Amino acid sequence: MTLAVNTQTILGRPRGGSFRRDLMGVAVIAVFAAAGYILFPDNLALLTRILSVALLVLALDLVTGYCGVATLGHAAFFGSGAYAAGILSAHYGINDPLLMTLGGIVAGAVAGLLCAVIMLRAHGLPQLVLSIALIYLFHELANKASSWTGGSDGLSGIMPDPVFGLYEFDLFGHTAYFFGVALLLIAFVLLRLVVRSPFGMLCRGIKEDPLRIRAMGASPNAALAKMYVISGAVAGTGGALSAISTQVVALDALSFTQSAEALVMLVLGGTGSLFGALAGTLIFMLFEDYVSAANPFHWLTMVGALLIAVVLFAPKGIYGTAAAYFTRRGEANR
Template sequence: MTVAMNNQTTLSRPRGGSFKRDLIGVIVIIVFAALGYVLFPDNLALLTRILAVALLVLSLDLVTGYCGVATLGHAALFGSGAYAAGILSAHYGINDPFLMTMGGIGAGAVAGLLCAVIMLRAHGLPQLVLSIALIYLFHEFANKASSWTGGSDGLAGIMPDAVFGIYEFDLYGHTAYFFGIALLLIVFVLLRILVRSPFGMLCRGIKEDPLRIRAMGASPNAALTKMYVISGAVAGTGGALSAISTQVVALDALSFTQSAEALVMLVLGGTGSLFGALAGTLIFMLFEDYVSAANPFHWLTMVGVLLIAVVLFAPKGIYGTAAAYFSRRREGSQ
């Protein structure tokens, strides 16, 4: 649908307003958030945990889904954010939730830079192994630096102030939930802008063919490092949210298990799409919560079966497969 208008070299814009899709995304998040609030008023802690993990999975999607870097150590970025926010409060008495979040963002970004410098020296399987080595090192560091982190006892004594001096972090988790929703919405909108930007396009190119990108005069490693820092900031936001909402940081925030689960959630929802990352997190964590309560002995079996089913029958992930199905139907009906 391209029209060249009277000698003027003008291409029409592609179909489908991206702004409209942003708006739909924001509305969907708000609707789900409201539904969660209404349906599970006693379970806001779980919902807030989902929000924090969603930020981790979004962050992972940036490097894995958009740039093609496979990693099993992404919780290093999340955990760094959680510990930074927690340490600010527990050791320095900086209890403002916004400052704590900023601390988490900063620490996540620094951890992202560190991981990028080490991981981007390798490709493929060696890169994956480096990511595992990194998460073990982060975990061990947090374990050994127990005077700062509380070690295996966890970091306690986190006491965030009221948001805007009005909304206390209450026992029921109302404030934490709304704080988390607000963070997720802000991050979601910023990431939508990012993935559409020239830089987002460059990263998609790197994922497909780094050599081609080099032949265009751009450095894939420089771009990936930048994306890792951004990804770290996003994961750090999630970590900070986790520290603020639970008021404790445990070592498993920095664990291999957390990293692997994040990757599982991303694949479940669909890589390379922000909606996929969100859907995967929501489905996995609700499923895990529901099945583990319904059948505490076999819930891991059921999670395993779900994963195999998705990978075999919906290899693009649940959201990715659904999106492909609907876009085919739309094209078919035209």
Template sequence: MTMTTTNDLIATAPARRRFGGGDLAGLAVILLVAVLGYFLFPNNLALLTRIIAAALLVLSLDLVTGYCGVATLGHAALFGAGAYAAGIASAHYGINDPLAMLAFGIVAGAVAGLICGFVILRAHGLPQLVLSIALIHLFHEFANKASSWTGGSDGLSGIAPTALLGLYEFDLWGRTAYVFGVALLAVVFVLLRLIVRSPFGMLCRGIKEDPVRVRSMGASPKIALTKMYVISGAVAGVGGALNAISTQVVGLDSLSFTMSAESLVMLVLGGTGSLFGALTGTVVFMFFEDVVSAANPFHWLTMVGALLIAVVLFAPKGIYGTAAAFVARRKEAQ
């Protein structure tokens, strides 16, 4: 599956450092938007936290699809694994510390990433896509059948996270969950910026462009991609665990094909191969969905469809990708 990416905007910058001014500005924008969200939508923090969890899933998808060129429609398997692991740790084992639940989510996401990577990376192109769809259905069915652990179609309840760091209770308004989510997103963003610019990130970009060339340099594309899948799983696991902790319930929808497909739509909407693209796509899609579905409960899906068609036709690099390309062209012209 070939996609227009915004990698080139990063690739051309001659003086890339470990964490530069642009990164700090990006982090500042994330925090500013988070603060604005907190004050503008004080009664809707649950939605904002849901957006953050989805953003973590889309960032995770961007790592394998945007940066490595792997085609997948089953990425929610990694997110769901994280959500169920965090939920099961609390509901069945009484591990209610949110950071411990988070750790369970990260490990489960990474393991799910390893399993999915092992299967999906055996094929390329359309067969790869089919394998990913098969995997998400298998994960979904497994969670459905193992109802004594997962609650099956009723969902997993009885998740009761204790106060964060022993100080901040998860309140009814969702303030703690929101701040926790923003902090997780900021940490993940910084780590991913470092990773995509590292030698490993460069190797993955090379694999996306030409795996044969990478092999002729003595590097194994399969090992590198599997490693990226594990990292991606850990990131999705963070999102899943955040979802379990903030909503205190885990449903089968967190392991669904629909969620996988929606995350891909959000990524394409924002722009693949760029962390900002993933974040932009998630925020725009989920906000749009929320606003439009409230305004017109009967035709909101039509409007979401129209938005997607408009973006794909008029901004094929995605919203962020197109904007970034425009700015880059302006700079070059000067």
């Protein structure tokens, strides 16, 4: 070791370059995306749906995994994004997919702020109940405002223009798929920056001990509200992607079931890690698709069994447990 004059090097650096891991993460997503495209060319609709739900689960991971707020209402932001993008196209004739996505992002962020204002007044179990109440209210609002949302018939008449005026949304879903992959990659890179930033560090502190954070002069609620807005924007992106790719928005997008499934996927993959959120979504949705086709009568039983197995034997989630295993092995070989 050389003794440098620069104060920065006195402490040395923590192990593991974060930039390299970012690049690896991007590469892994790109490889999976390419593999999906090559292996399942007839099933791009499913893959695109996985991408949009992955954005929802990433968003959920921000508040649940990184900040420790348990919620069963996160689809409210996904649905808000989906309806915003859909309504822009169906009612206002704004068909540019990028503008529709932007609409979804804004709607998700606004819904995030609104829910934060209500949810952050409580903690623990009452907070969880508030999240459930909110998702029911959002659902009912969408149901009642049927002239805007199509109510239980769903919102149709969404007709996105070609991306950049060049790539038309085709019947096979090629464009939608690549559009989704691009959105997920952008979201992933931005979120990697956020979770590593001073703000991300502040949120990790809040998760462990909000009182300690207050004693450092920071307001946990202000930080959590900010995270809710970011999370809402990410989930809204997923919703917009879903509206653009399927060209319909159903009430399911705003449902308790969708929220709960997102939480299941997150726990399955592992909370508090972006890779965990992505892995959980991929595994759950592929498993669901495969098992429901193979055995339509008992598929839910199998999903339940898988979840119990993971929670009991790999409580950090599939990705979390694998990552911990390799870290330990890496340290043992050092």
